[in-house]
Amino acid sequence: MSFKELKREVYEANMELVTRDLVIYTFGNVSQIDRDKGVVAIKPSGVAYENLTADDIVIVDLENNIVEGTMRPSSDTKTHTYLYRQWQHIGGITHTHSTYATAWAQAQQPIPCLGTTHADYVFDTIPCTAVIRNDQIERDYEEETGVQITDCFIDRDVNESPMVIVAGHAPFTWGKDAAKSVYHAALLEEIARMAYLTKTLNPQIGDLKQEIMDKHYQRKNGKNAYYGQS
């Protein structure tokens, strides 16, 4: 894929955040990696979506050096490149401050699996990171945000949850490319909204039982999946 095509895809994925009501003003950013070239295309920092063009998308290498572009890349770039370095299988990352997912992040609670809408996309809870430590803030805040995220998957398969909420901050989601990571950001927001409503309606409700989680996750994502068109 040419830089031009890569920037076009990342531009369109960023604009999809507006269409899906996941961002206002300059909130959020989407990136996509070209593993062959070792470069990441990402939204420039602090540019409002209504002014964004495909040419504004910045290309950096995995050490955060600008390869192409005249603008400064997203201030969250180091979080993105850290995740791309750690997780070889992901191709796109989305960060938003979408309302309900951010409320769960601010409540500093993982999102419990309360129903099949959740179970269709994520196996078990959507993890919430620990609160960032002071030494992490001092060392390299944005890269350490990546560490906060990967720490949630030390004992857990990252493929089971293409999404996480960062405590006191907001969500990050990923996928095979930029578009898929935005898709997961939109699903997370809807799952978070349903979970908020469920918990405020019935605070005692427990998690969905394991067998339903298994069934829904497997029929859509397992090796004998029968959801969708093959």
Add this chain to the structure above:
Amino acid sequence: MSFKELKREVYEANMELVTRDLVIYTFGNVSQIDRDKGVVAIKPSGVAYENLTADDIVIVDLENNIVEGTMRPSSDTKTHTYLYRQWQHIGGITHTHSTYATAWAQAQQPIPCLGTTHADYVFDTIPCTAVIRNDQIERDYEEETGVQITDCFIDRDVNESPMVIVAGHAPFTWGKDAAKSVYHAALLEEIARMAYLTKTLNPQIGDLKQEIMDKHYQRKNGKNAYYGQS
């Protein structure tokens, strides 16, 4: 009705879910039966609404065999056909994961009748199924979802509530045709939203008294109904 007309009606009913903000992406599905021909037209599995065409609608028989269509039918097809086999008087079925109705399903509580908006369309509570048993999940998950639903009406007239919520899952609604089942899905979402707000505002509030339920249900649905144009 020709297959072409049947598919057109089912296509339009599915698209109405988008217009009414009841679905995102590939969530939900609507079907309609042609009792004379013994066939059901239903949304294909995992196709996003923005890509859906009337030609994509799949026609199956009541044993879930494809009669016409090149795509795989909805993964919930067996739930639909089970209900059509059990309830001879219904002509259309809608399944959504609409936000507030799903929150009640996740809270695993029937929706109490708290006001006349509810009483105009449903007599008494909107039932919530029992949680599906493990033996049901293992046997035939989708058909057993149908059993979960009909079990709610063993001691209750199905005509009194053209809607149900499946515990830990989401709502199903029905009617004389596909369009009417979508209408009931939209009403359910609004009733569920009002009930959520009422219960979070005043958790102690009890059900509407029986005499008002009777009056509203009968003036709209009884044999001496005087609501609407005759």
Add this chain to the structure above:
Amino acid sequence: MSFKELKREVYEANMELVTRDLVIYTFGNVSQIDRDKGVVAIKPSGVAYENLTADDIVIVDLENNIVEGTMRPSSDTKTHTYLYRQWQHIGGITHTHSTYATAWAQAQQPIPCLGTTHADYVFDTIPCTAVIRNDQIERDYEEETGVQITDCFIDRDVNESPMVIVAGHAPFTWGKDAAKSVYHAALLEEIARMAYLTKTLNPQIGDLKQEIMDKHYQRKNGKNAYYGQS
């Protein structure tokens, strides 16, 4: 005003309910009285807004007899005519099942005055009627809904609150004409929404103090009002 003009105004006021997101499908109705002619123009019963035309508006006299029109008038017509007979100064009435106002009606609680948004339009609480008695339901349900409403104003000046919520049912609002009653319906919905959020955030919060209520109500509605253009 000719019948044609009266029907046009009532039609437009009804359609404004859709524009302001206060109704779905066939919910709600708006009427306006011509005091000189002794007639009331009102929405026909059970007609969806997308199909409504100005010609469909029905004209009845104050005893609910059809004066002009081929359709059956709103099933709530007797509530409207009762209020017009009791309150000589009002010219228009709106009934909706708008979401937040209906939630308060279902919670069977008056809406407390918690801030100046409320105090600008209504002096003190927005009353909630008593639950309708069984003898009222049996006698004449719709006319008795009018009695429920006027009973709220036995010890209170009706001009201080151009709106009421009917317990277990939904709101009614009024004004000098149909358009003004719709305006009050939209304000009520926003006031009800703010009050819901306030009370769920801080259940202990008391009413706004009397002196601010006075100030805001008087600067907008008193004889020395200085809000707006003279």
Add this chain to the structure above:
Amino acid sequence: MSFKELKREVYEANMELVTRDLVIYTFGNVSQIDRDKGVVAIKPSGVAYENLTADDIVIVDLENNIVEGTMRPSSDTKTHTYLYRQWQHIGGITHTHSTYATAWAQAQQPIPCLGTTHADYVFDTIPCTAVIRNDQIERDYEEETGVQITDCFIDRDVNESPMVIVAGHAPFTWGKDAAKSVYHAALLEEIARMAYLTKTLNPQIGDLKQEIMDKHYQRKNGKNAYYGQS
């Protein structure tokens, strides 16, 4: 800047309130000062946004005398001019009754800093004024609303929070010009909404720790800020 240009900017900032869903009907008002000329342009009182034109904007001096315009200025004009007189560095002021910010004002609670969305724009809590005293209401209600606001900043740098909520009333925000004050009004509404959801989900959650507040506020607003384009 000519009066014509000033009025155009203030008109556009007022209309942005509608675009951002921060006002209905006649709610709210935006102003901008021309410090060289010593004049303030402000929305006229009680004019609905759909009828507003740039020519309707009223120009007053800092003692609230009309300099240009045929309409009566906003009834809140004295609050605006008081703030402009007290705070020499601000250039624009917005007042709305936006839903979630007003709910916090009605709950009479400052908005706690629960996450980085808040910390990006405001350092520490968003202050809530004391309830206005009776002697203030009697003396000069609108000017005293300004005093309520400046009293929140006696021990606090006004630059740390370009926004405040007035107890029992609604928010005021400010910035270098009218457009920036509207931007802060929209951010406040979103921050207030997230904080509402967080607190109703987890009432025990405490404020974000100081070190994250510092980091986010400084990376965006400090002297070594690296967010955005330089």
